[in-house]
Amino acid sequence: MTSALEISDCTDRMPAFWGRQVVFFANLYEIFYENHAKTAALAEVVGPSRSYGGRFIPALNLLYRGAHNLLVLEEAPSATLCRYFSEDLGLSLPEFLVMSAGDYPLLAAGEESPAARKLYAALRDHVGRTGGPGNRWVDGFVTDAELVQIAGRLNLPVTTTAEGSRRGNNKLLIFEHLRDAGWPVIPSVLAESPAAIRGCLETLGRQGFTYAVVKSQMGASGIGLRKLSVEGDREVTLPDYFFTEGPCLVQGWLQPGERGIVETRSPSVQFFLSEEAGTIFDITEQLLSGRILHEGNQSPPPYMASMPRLRGLLFEQASAAIRWLHGQGYRGFGGLDFLVVERTGEDGVEVFVSEINARVTAATYPSILVRSLCPGAHWTLRNVSFYKGESESEILNRLQKSGQLFKPGCPGIMPLNFSASVGGLPGKAQFLGVGGTGEALLEKALFGG
Structure with a gap:
């Protein structure tokens, strides 16, 4: 069945997604499954992940078309943005439940702790109030063994298997499949241990590469990747988490000016x-x-x-x-x-x-939002760090007064998510420029450039 699986092209229209209802766990803390050392390293790069789940608020009901979706996230979403999404953009928003990353393993372990019992009561209340378990599924940013256990205690199926989620995110497995099937792959050498990396670099150096990248089997946002000179130090030091899942790929770094x-x-x-x-x-x-x-x-x-x-x-x-x-x-x-x-x-x-x-x-939800609100429009999503001493409402008001705040069918900038920093004011954010606004307008509107 898989080899004959039909793949359709819906780049010119809104796809037909699931009509099911979902309890969706925005469990970014589990992005590397049980390898929490990588998650800690990711937090050092991108900052705390508590506000990440807010990015799903405007898009979840477009991805899962059931009538009563529930988003489980670590921090309550911005009330300012929720009003903008629902009142100005006319989007249907899911219900939400706040749960800390520390509560996630407690839920998986059962209902022994007071926190777990309270959360299960809230989850079951939502299911009961909104029509029961029929056509309702559990999904998450990733599906791990703990999410499967939580779904089982709710008597709900998971959208995907834990093994399918883990294997699907494994960089080595997809590389080996494509290589063995005869598809072109980046020149690579397998490092079984940190001690083998220097030999891999020397091999790639003989093939004409100046740099190589060590690629862990699991990675995201630069975590699990390390660019190295093939003529660097004899000893290569990498964090232990690179090899938690097993051997690493060491791939030649393809760059202009080399190899034609x-x-x-x-x-x-x-x-x-x-x-x-x-x-x-x-x-x-x-x-x-x-x-x-x-x-x-x-x-x-x-x-x-x-x-x-x-x-x-x-x-x-x-x-x-x-x-x-x-x-x-x-x-x-x-x-x-x-x-x-x-x-x-x-x-x-x-x-x-x-x-x-x-x-x-990070391309799924902007793509679907633009398809729904401004079909056919070009768009640019930017993750930005800034501090202008403005509240969320002041940022939206400034965009509104300048005529740059997005409204359905009209070009503009759509704020998607805020992350507080100094004094509780936004310090990081995601902004979506819709309708050919592009990099230049985003820079001008957000930074006065």
């Missing part, structure tokens, strides 16, 4: 995978710092029109990867990150799958 390369690009393919079929619904460009740290996304990639062969190459490899993912047991939303290499010569375009993210990505 004139340019590199970083597109992503956004998809939805049900039991019966796969759907590709957007092609986006990753906005990366040093090609590692994620800073945002945009759609469509600005170079697509000038590279007519690229769309077909992306769809061909994406279809192969999505079929593999289906075979692992994963069901849900995801993104495939690619590296596109332009070389000298007439047919000098190569496409490599960089990694697969079997989860709702």
Whole structure:
């Protein structure tokens, strides 16, 4: 069934997602499953994750079309943004329940603690008030053994299996599958231990690479990745968490000026995978710092029109990867990150799958929001750190007065999420520029540039 799985192209229309109801756990703390050392490292890079769940508020009812969805998150969402989403944008919002990351394992362990009993009572109350368990599922940012246990105690099925979620996010497994199936892959060497990395670097150096990247089997936002010179120190020191899941890939760093390369690009393919079929619904460009740290996304990639062969190459490899993912047991939303290499010569375009993210990505929800509110519009999502001494309401009022606040069908800027820092005022945020606003307008509106 998997090899013949139909993959449809819905990049020109709103896809038909599930009609089911969901209890969705925005469990970012479990993004690396039980490897919490990586999660701690991620928090050092992107800051505390408590507010992350707020990003699902405007989009959850578009991804799961049931009438009564519940979002379980670590921090109450912004009341200012919720009013904007519902009153100005006309979006239906899910109910929400606040639960700390520390309560998550307590729920999985049972109902022994007072905190767990209180949370289970709230979860069961929601299910009872909104029609019972019929066509209701449990899902999460990732599905791990603990989420499966929680779903079992609620007598609800999980959208995907824990094994499918874990295997689907494993960078080594998708690399090995594509390599063995004959698809092009980035030149790589497998390091069984930290002591083997120096030998891997020397091997890639002999192949003409100046740099290489060590890639842990699980990673996100630059965690589990380390760029190294092939001629660096004899001893390479990496955090222990790199090898928690097993061997690491050491991949040649493809860059302009070497091996006939004139340019590199970083597109992503956004998809939805049900039991019966796969759907590709957007092609986006990753906005990366040093090609590692994620800073945002945009759609469509600005170079697509000038590279007519690229769309077909992306769809061909994406279809192969999505079929593999289906075979692992994963069901849900995801993104495939690619590296596109332009070389000298007439047919000098190569496409490599960089990694697969079997989860709702930072391109999933902006893509679907724009499809719903401003069909066909270009968009740019930016993660920004700033401090202007303004409250959330003051930021929205400033955008409103300048005519830059997004309204359905009209270009503008849509604030998606705020994270408090100094004095409780916003210090980090996600902003979505809709309708060709692009980088320049976002910079001008947010920073006065």
